[in-house]
Amino acid sequence: MAPKKTNIKKVIEDDTNSRRDFIKKSGLFTALAFAPPSLVMASEKKWDEKIAEYLETVPLSIEVNGTKHNLNVEPRTTLLDLLRENLQLTGTKKGCDHGQCGACTVHVNGTRILSCLTLASMQQNAQVTTIEGLSKGKKLHPMQEAFIKNDGFQCGYCTPGQIMSGIACIKEGHANSREEIREYMSGNICRCGAYHNIVDAITEVKEGGKPL
Amino acid sequence: MSKTSNINRVDGFAKVTGSATYSAEYKTAGVTYACLVGSTIAKGRIKSIDTKKAEWAPGVLAVITHLNVEKPAGYEQAKQRNNLGQPLQIFKDDSVRYYDQPIALVIADTFERMQYAASLIKAEYLKEEHTTQLEKAKDKSRNPGGDRAKDYNRGTEDAYKTAEVVLEAEYTIPTEVHNPMELANIIAKWENNKPILYTKSQGVEGTRKSVGNVFGIPPEDVEVHSEYLGGAFGMGLHTWPYEIAALIGSKKIGKPVKLVLHREQMFTNVGFRPYTIQKMGLGATKDGKLTGLSHEALAMTSNYEDFTEATVNMSRFMYDCANVSTKYRIAELDTCTPIWMRGPGEATGSFALESAIDELAHKLNMDPIEFRKRNHAEKDLEQNKPWSSKYLLDCYEAGMERIGWKDRKNKPGSVREGEWLVGYGMGTGTFGSYRNPTTVKAKFLADGNLVLQCSVNDMGPGTATMMTAIGAEITGIPTENVVIEMGRSGLPKGPTQGGSATTSSVGSAVHDACNLLVSKALGLATENPTFKNIPITDLTFANGSVSSKKEASKSVSLTTLLSANKLEELAVENESKGSEEAKKYSIYSFSVHFVKVLVNPNLGKIRIAHVVSCADIGTVINHKTSAGQMYGGAVGGIGMGLMEALEIDHRFGRPINNNFADYHVPVNADIEKQEVFFVNKKDPVSNPMGTKGLGETALVGMAPAIANAVFNATGKRVRDLPITLDKILEPIVATS
Numbered sequence: 001m002a003p004k005k006t007n008i009k010k011v012i013e014d015d016t017n018s019r020r021d022f023i024k025k026s027g028l029f030t031a032l033a034f035a036p037p038s039l040v041m042a043s044e045k046k047w048d049e050k051i052a053e054y055l056e057t058v059p060l061s062i063e064v065n066g067t068k069h070n071l072n073v074e075p076r077t078t079l080l081d082l083l084r085e086n087l088q089l090t091g092t093k094k095g096c097d098h099g100q101c102g103a104c105t106v107h108v109n110g111t112r113i114l115s116c117l118t119l120a121s122m123q124q125n126a127q128v129t130t131i132e133g134l135s136k137g138k139k140l141h142p143m144q145e146a147f148i149k150n151d152g153f154q155c156g157y158c159t160p161g162q163i164m165s166g167i168a169c170i171k172e173g174h175a176n177s178r179e180e181i182r183e184y185m186s187g188n189i190c191r192c193g194a195y196h197n198i199v200d201a202i203t204e205v206k207e208g209g210k211p212l
Numbered sequence: 213m214s215k216t217s218n219i220n221r222v223d224g225f226a227k228v229t230g231s232a233t234y235s236a237e238y239k240t241a242g243v244t245y246a247c248l249v250g251s252t253i254a255k256g257r258i259k260s261i262d263t264k265k266a267e268w269a270p271g272v273l274a275v276i277t278h279l280n281v282e283k284p285a286g287y288e289q290a291k292q293r294n295n296l297g298q299p300l301q302i303f304k305d306d307s308v309r310y311y312d313q314p315i316a317l318v319i320a321d322t323f324e325r326m327q328y329a330a331s332l333i334k335a336e337y338l339k340e341e342h343t344t345q346l347e348k349a350k351d352k353s354r355n356p357g358g359d360r361a362k363d364y365n366r367g368t369e370d371a372y373k374t375a376e377v378v379l380e381a382e383y384t385i386p387t388e389v390h391n392p393m394e395l396a397n398i399i400a401k402w403e404n405n406k407p408i409l410y411t412k413s414q415g416v417e418g419t420r421k422s423v424g425n426v427f428g429i430p431p432e433d434v435e436v437h438s439e440y441l442g443g444a445f446g447m448g449l450h451t452w453p454y455e456i457a458a459l460i461g462s463k464k465i466g467k468p469v470k471l472v473l474h475r476e477q478m479f480t481n482v483g484f485r486p487y488t489i490q491k492m493g494l495g496a497t498k499d500g501k502l503t504g505l506s507h508e509a510l511a512m513t514s515n516y517e518d519f520t521e522a523t524v525n526m527s528r529f530m531y532d533c534a535n536v537s538t539k540y541r542i543a544e545l546d547t548c549t550p551i552w553m554r555g556p557g558e559a560t561g562s563f564a565l566e567s568a569i570d571e572l573a574h575k576l577n578m579d580p581i582e583f584r585k586r587n588h589a590e591k592d593l594e595q596n597k598p599w600s601s602k603y604l605l606d607c608y609e610a611g612m613e614r615i616g617w618k619d620r621k622n623k624p625g626s627v628r629e630g631e632w633l634v635g636y637g638m639g640t641g642t643f644g645s646y647r648n649p650t651t652v653k654a655k656f657l658a659d660g661n662l663v664l665q666c667s668v669n670d671m672g673p674g675t676a677t678m679m680t681a682i683g684a685e686i687t688g689i690p691t692e693n694v695v696i697e698m699g700r701s702g703l704p705k706g707p708t709q710g711g712s713a714t715t716s717s718v719g720s721a722v723h724d725a726c727n728l729l730v731s732k733a734l735g736l737a738t739e740n741p742t743f744k745n746i747p748i749t750d751l752t753f754a755n756g757s758v759s760s761k762k763e764a765s766k767s768v769s770l771t772t773l774l775s776a777n778k779l780e781e782l783a784v785e786n787e788s789k790g791s792e793e794a795k796k797y798s799i800y801s802f803s804v805h806f807v808k809v810l811v812n813p814n815l816g817k818i819r820i821a822h823v824v825s826c827a828d829i830g831t832v833i834n835h836k837t838s839a840g841q842m843y844g845g846a847v848g849g850i851g852m853g854l855m856e857a858l859e860i861d862h863r864f865g866r867p868i869n870n871n872f873a874d875y876h877v878p879v880n881a882d883i884e885k886q887e888v889f890f891v892n893k894k895d896p897v898s899n900p901m902g903t904k905g906l907g908e909t910a911l912v913g914m915a916p917a918i919a920n921a922v923f924n925a926t927g928k929r930v931r932d933l934p935i936t937l938d939k940i941l942e943p944i945v946a947t948s
Contacts, residue, residue: 056270074324088239090233090234091231100871100872100873144228148221148224151836154674155394182883191445193843
C-alpha cells in the first residue's frame, strides 16, 4: 500500500485556523445553543486570548546590559523586536529584518551578531550588550567618542550598529589596516555614506589602544 | 577660521548612545502594531478580498480594506489628478494602480500577531494590462505643463547638427531607490479628534498641510513630530499612503498605531528616482568652442500623479553656448509616484550632459577640462544675469592637482598599474541656491542658555549643528549653551528640508533673530542703573553679559538683567526671507568630482581607487559636517554610477531585487580613498552668511565622472547606468 501523503502546510493551517475558529465560533454560536454557561463566560471575558497568550509563549532568562530579565516571549519574537518593542531599548535599529544591513548589530556573549536574524527564545541565559550598554552615564565608550570626533555618521540610524561592529572588528583582530577595516565593516550599510569617517574612527580607537 | 567652524555634531551624543528617538521609537502607552498588505498585480481591480481568517487571528484589532474603510473627508474634494500634493487615496475603491499597492491594513496587539494575521489575507483580482517599461510608453509621452517644464530655446534650435564636430548620444538611468537606513515609519494617534503623527517627514509644515487636506481639517489641527530622521534623501518629501493608513487605522480602533514598512515595501511604496531616457546633441568647432546643445529627457511618472524634476535645466546655463534647446517629457507607468532623490533631476541630467561633454572632448582629441574651460560660462545665459559668485575654475585646479590629473592620457587604455587599467575622469555638478521664508524664535534664558526654535528637520546634514554655530557666533554664547528645539509642529514655521536650501533659509533666520535678540538685550541694559547715560551704541554683548565699550568694568550679566526686570526670558520671533538684491543675480553652487578608477581587464571589475570632490558652496559654516555631506554625496554617486538599479519583471510589473542583498548600494569596502576640498569664499548676495547650499550638488556630477573615468581606462563608453562589469568586459576582451 502506498504511504499516505500528507500536506503538511495544510495541516498546520487547518490546525491553527480550526483552534481559533472553534473558540471564536463556539463563543458566538455553538456556545449559545449547547455549551454550558462557563464557556459563554470564557468567551465574554476573552479568556481564550489569555489562554492562547500563555500557550503561545516560552520562558526566557536573558541578561541585557547587565540587567537580568525573566520574561515570557513568543517563540517567533526576534532578539531585535524583544529589545525594541518589549524592553524599550530602541538604540538597536531595524533596517531590513533580513540580516542585510547591519543596523541591528549587538554583542551576544562578546560576539557581534545580527539581532534581527536571532530568535530571542534561543538566547537562554545569554549576555547581550546593546549600544545603550556601552556608556556609563555621560562617560562614553572610546568608540562612541571617536565616532563623534571623526563625524562617523550623519543621520545616526546605522550608527549603533556601526559602533557595535567597530568594537567587535578590533576585538576580532580585523582592524590592522584601513583595507581590513573596510572589509570587516562591510556588513554595516551607511546610506549617508560616512564610510571614510567611520574608518577614521575605528583606526583611531585601534591605535589609541584603550581597553574596549 | 572661527571658533565654531569645526564643531562636533550637537546631536552626536544622542546618536552614538542610542538615545536619539526616531519616529517609531516614541514610547506610546497602549500602542498597537499595524502593517500593510500589498496587491500582487500591477493593474486592475480587486474582485474579492478575504479578511475573515485575519480578523479571527489572535490579537487582531482591525482589518481595514476599501470595503469597510471610513473614507477621510478630503477624498471627495480632491482633484482627480494632481501635480503632487495629493497622494494615492488609499482604500478609496477597488482599483489597483501598481504592484504592492496597499489593499489592506492589519492592526493587532503585538508585532508578531500582526505579521501572522497579515499573512492570512487573500485577494482575487480582475487583471488589466499594465505597463511598467518606459520604452513601451514613449508614444504616450507628454509635456507635464508648468513653467519649469516648458520647452526651452536659445538661438537656433538644433544648431548642433550643422557644427564642425557633432556628437549625438542617448543616455539611460534606471529607477533608483532612496533606501534610507531607517524604514518609513509612523506612530499615529488621535486626541480630541485631531491627528498626531510621529513620522518620517522632511517637512513638518508640509505634512500638516497634506494630512489636513486628506482629513478635511485645517493644518493647524495636525500635530507632527519628526525630530530625528534616519536619512531620507528625498523620500520624506511626500505624504505617503502608509501615513494616511495608520491615521485611518488609529481613528477606527481609538488607539495609537505603529506602522513600519518592510524593506521590500520601501522599493514599491515610497517613491524613487525615475527611470529616464535622455538624448543629447552637441556641436563644436574644431578648436573646441560649443556652438549648439540640445537636451531631451523622457521620464516616468505614475498613472495618478505628475512628477517632474529639473533634468534638462542644467544644460541651459552650464556652458557658454549660443544655441541651446531643451525638452522635457513624462510618460505614465503603472508604478508608485517617483519622488526627488538626492541631487534630483540635476543628477540625472548631469549624467547625460557631463558624459556628452567628455565624449565630444574625446572626439576633438582635447583634454576634457581644457574643453570645459574654453566653454566656461562667465554669466548665466539662461536668466541673462551675472553669477553672484562662481569659483568653478578653482575647483578644477584643486581637483586636478589632488587626483594627479597630469598622469592621465587622453588615449583610453594607455595607463596601467600592474594588471589594472587606470582611468581618470571628472564631472561637473551644480545646484541652485534657494532661500525660503523661515521663522525662528531666539530666547535668552536666565540660566545663561540660548534657545533656538524652528519646526525645520535635521535628517542628517547637521542642521542643528549649523544653527548652533551661527547662534553661538552672533551672540557669543558658548556652543554648549545653545539649545536647539526643532522638528515638530507648534514651533515657529521652518521650511521643508530639501533642495539644499536649509542652511540658507534657517541659518539666515537664526542669524537675523539672534542679532535682534542681542539688540533687545542691549535695549534692556540701557534701563539698568549701571549703564545710566550710556547710549546703546556704546554697549556691547559678549560672553553672556552686556558691557560698556568704553569702560569694560561696567558689565552686567544677562542673568542679572533678566532678574532685575523680573523676566524669565528675553525672546525674539522673526521671519526672515531673501533680499531683493539677490534677485538680480543667478545664485548657484558648483561642484566637481574627480575619480581615479582601476579596471581589471580580465574580470571587468571596477575599483574606485581615489575620489576628490571639490565644491564652491560659498561660506562653509562647519567643515566637519560639510565634509561629511560631500563624502556622502560622492558615495551616493558611486551607487548611482556602479550599482543601483531597480530591476522590474515587466511580465508582472513587480520588482525583482527589492532587498539589500539584491539591490546593491555602496558598502565600506567600495570606498578606498576620498578627499574633499571647499573653495570657502563668501557669496556676496545669497544670504547674510554667504552660503550657497551643498546637499544636492554633493552628488551631482559623480556618476558621469565615473563613466568618464571608465572610458578613459577601457575605451568603453557606457551610456546606461549602472556600469556593471558585463557592460565593459566584452570590448576589453576584444581589444586586449
